[in-house]
Amino acid sequence: MVYRIADNIVSPLGETTAENYQAIKTGSSALCRYDHRWQIPEPFTASLFTEAQGRALAVSGLTRFEALAYASARRAIEDAAICVATANTVFILSTTKGNIELIGQLSGDDRPVYPGTAARHIAEKLGITTLPVTVCNACISGVSAIILGMRLIEAGQFDYAVVCGADVQSKFTVSGFQSLKAVAEEACRPFDMERVGLNLGEAAATIVLGREKPSADSWAILRGAVRNDAFHISSPSKNGEGARLALSAVTKDTDTGRLAFINAHGTATMFNDQMESVAIERAALNTIPVNALKGYYGHTLGAAGILETVLSMAAADDHTIIGTRGFAERGVSGRVLLSSENAITCKHDFVKMISGFGGGNGAILVGKEEQGKPCVDGNERGSKRGCTIRQRVSVTPAGAFVNGRKLETTATGKALLTELYKCYVDDYPRYYKMDGLCRLGFIASELLLQAEGHREEAPREDWAVVFANRSSSIGADKCYQASIQDAENYYPSPAAFVYTLPNIVTGEIAIRNHYLGETSFYILPEKDDNTIAMLIEAAFQDTATKYILGGWIDYPDDAHFAAETYIIMNDER
Amino acid sequence: MNNELILELKEQIIQALNLEEMTPEDIDTEAPLFGEKGLGLDSIDTLELIMLIEKNYGIKLANPAEGKTIFKSVATLADYVSKNRKK
Numbered sequence: 316m317v318y319r320i321a322d323n324i325v326s327p328l329g330e331t332t333a334e335n336y337q338a339i340k341t342g343s344s345a346l347c348r349y350d351h352r353w354q355i356p357e358p359f360t361a362s363l364f365t366e367a368q369g370r371a372l373a374v375s376g377l378t379r380f381e382a383l384a385y386a387s388a389r390r391a392i393e394d395a396a397i398c399v400a401t402a403n404t405v406f407i408l409s410t411t412k413g414n415i416e417l418i419g420q421l422s423g424d425d426r427p428v429y430p431g432t433a434a435r436h437i438a439e440k441l442g443i444t445t446l447p448v449t450v451c452n453a454c455i456s457g458v459s460a461i462i463l464g465m466r467l468i469e470a471g472q473f474d475y476a477v478v479c480g481a482d483v484q485s486k487f488t489v490s491g492f493q494s495l496k497a498v499a500e501e502a503c504r505p506f507d508m509e510r511v512g513l514n515l516g517e518a519a520a521t522i523v524l525g526r527e528k529p530s531a532d533s534w535a536i537l538r539g540a541v542r543n544d545a546f547h548i549s550s551p552s553k554n555g556e557g558a559r560l561a562l563s564a565v566t567k568d569t570d571t572g573r574l575a576f577i578n579a580h581g582t583a584t585m586f587n588d589q590m591e592s593v594a595i596e597r598a599a600l601n602t603i604p605v606n607a608l609k610g611y612y613g614h615t616l617g618a619a620g621i622l623e624t625v626l627s628m629a630a631a632d633d634h635t636i637i638g639t640r641g642f643a644e645r646g647v648s649g650r651v652l653l654s655s656e657n658a659i660t661c662k663h664d665f666v667k668m669i670s671g672f673g674g675g676n677g678a679i680l681v682g683k684e685e686q687g688k689p690c691v692d693g694n695e696r697g698s699k700r701g702c703t704i705r706q707r708v709s710v711t712p713a714g715a716f717v718n719g720r721k722l723e724t725t726a727t728g729k730a731l732l733t734e735l736y737k738c739y740v741d742d743y744p745r746y747y748k749m750d751g752l753c754r755l756g757f758i759a760s761e762l763l764l765q766a767e768g769h770r771e772e773a774p775r776e777d778w779a780v781v782f783a784n785r786s787s788s789i790g791a792d793k794c795y796q797a798s799i800q801d802a803e804n805y806y807p808s809p810a811a812f813v814y815t816l817p818n819i820v821t822g823e824i825a826i827r828n829h830y831l832g833e834t835s836f837y838i839l840p841e842k843d844d845n846t847i848a849m850l851i852e853a854a855f856q857d858t859a860t861k862y863i864l865g866g867w868i869d870y871p872d873d874a875h876f877a878a879e880t881y882i883i884m885n886d887e888r
Numbered sequence: 889m890n891n892e893l894i895l896e897l898k899e900q901i902i903q904a905l906n907l908e909e910m911t912p913e914d915i916d917t918e919a920p921l922f923g924e925k926g927l928g929l930d931s932i933d934t935l936e937l938i939m940l941i942e943k944n945y946g947i948k949l950a951n952p953a954e955g956k957t958i959f960k961s962v963a964t965l966a967d968y969v970s971k972n973r974k975k
Binding site: 494495496547548549550733744747748806807808809810813 | 904905906907908909928930931932933935936939942943952
């Protein structure tokens with residue numbers, strides 16, 4: 316069992332979990348309308364740190380983003396009163412865009428905006444000595460990061476995981492969501508009839524997880540699952556299949572009568588909230604109260620999954636279901652129980668659910684196990700025993716290899732990928748819309764599956780897609796930045812923006828192959844085969860996963876990409 | 889019909905939507921741009937096309953839902969642009 320040792324939230328509403336919880340319990344919100352912030356022509360509402368708050372958080376040698384994450388993680392570690400400078404502690408950073416606000420100032424060296432660079436700076440400042448892992452799984456990153464922390468501790472890799480989620484806002488992110496017509500000018504209205512879109516927010520939240528139970532009534536992360544919709548890279552499926560599967564995975568064979576509430580993603584976009592309501596109803600969980608916290612903080616991106624889990628624990632400890640600020644009248648077809656008012660509950664377990672770009676959906680079951688009667692039998696969980704690598708594909712600008720055999724090609728660099736597409740695929744024109752990272756991952760996956768020899772048309776929940784890299788989505792980031800850099804020629808490109816999340820490649824592969832299993836994307840400060848192997852093994856702890864298509868896919872630029880990918884099978888399933 | 893505008897729009901669509909391997913001749917002026925037939929464009933492409941007509945012709949679409957009728961085919965798009973262009 317994996318327990319919550321300590322936690323923290325740093326947001327415009329406060330610097331501790333207690334301050335934040337008291338603020339939202341009394342209905343406070345940091346949402347505020349901005350009319351010309353960052354020279355963005357269209358007005359928007361967001362939850363941003365004030366200049367004074369920003370100055371108070373500043374740390375010499377760290378960027379604004381790094382200092383925010385550091386502030387939260389440092390406080391949580393202090394509360395946990397553990398020594399983190401040992402091989403027993405891992406730092407897991409959850410972020411969607413990290414230091415992206417620096418992209419306009421790069422001079423030749425792209426590394427300052429790589430999320431792994433930020434993770435290393437934060438970890439070093441915290442005194443954590445092991446290699447940090449960044450989870451870059453779009454909006455579900457926070458929940459994915461908690462699940463990874465849980466798995467690494469359960470597998471015995473570490474005793475403690477400092478799981479920190481953070482994002483700051485900038486012209487890059489706000490204009491990008493505006494280009495997708497997803498941002499509301501006014502405060503967001505989750506699940507409401509009148510909802511028109513989301514608000515973005517800045518925050519950092521941290522949970523320190525550990526194996527040792529700190530006290531008799533400690534919170535435990537009981538289960539976690541990630542499932543893909545295999546529908547679209549930026550729209551959730553109409554029937555919420557991925558979210559339903561994730562909800563079912565974490566509640567199957569448990570007493571759902573113990574659930575106080577489901578904390579939904581509830582971004583207040585038309586499609587997200589509608590999809591979640593359908594998924595909750597289809598999972599037969601619609602007798603349980605649902606709430607959403609975006610009306611207090613906006614969508615805090617990489618922080619959201621952790622921030623909302625921490626607040627849900629504080630609320631359940633206070634026997635309270637926090638009201639959904641902004642909600643008035645149900646505007647979704649799924650019959651879910653929502654209220655704008657706080658309510659009292661005597662139950663203490665809850666489910667946190669979340670969905671995001673790339674088609675990913677995450678859910679965790681968080682609760683307090685009964686004395687001597689754990690909710691979930693630890694032995695049920697999977698192990699790494701009996702895994703076989705079935706196929707290997709590597710691709711670099713110089714050529715492609717399938718199980719060690721070099722494919723005959725003439726092109727080099729970026730053109731090599733298109734040559735491979737024409738020669739070995741040729742029936743999937745979406746290829747031409749993909750950015751370099753997605754093309755690389757897509758071609759590698761096609762070659763792997765051709766080597767495997769059979770493809771099934773039916774949706775598969777037992778196939779997962781798990782990749783890691785170093786340069787995140789830098790190519791797409793630069794492409795999108797070019798569309799907003801010049802104030803005279805400011806036309807934010809939605810097609811470019813959607814690819815500025817590296818996990819989109821996992822969604823592209825899931826869509827192509829109808830994979831409903833886990834999709835995850837991790838970023839490391841440098842390529843480290845042991846860590847990659849550890850992440851792949853961790854994914855097999857989800858007992859639904861029989862096959863993983865994954866490995867390393869890095870695309871720093873058209874002349875330096877590298878894929879080292881494989882299909883790996885768990886023989887015991 | 890304005891053939892010059894139609895050719896111009898086809899070139900812009902190919903560029904904006906990264907339809908690298910296509911030429912203007914490959915796009916049927918009357919064929920649907922969205923859905924299974926035709927170019928098989930999707931919701932992000934609609935937004936990209938909205939940006940395209942704003943950038944190149946100064947036409948601002950307040951409601952993305954209007955895009956559905958305007959972007960039915962290159963012919964309907966050309967018709968709309970010729971009637972509403974500001975530049």
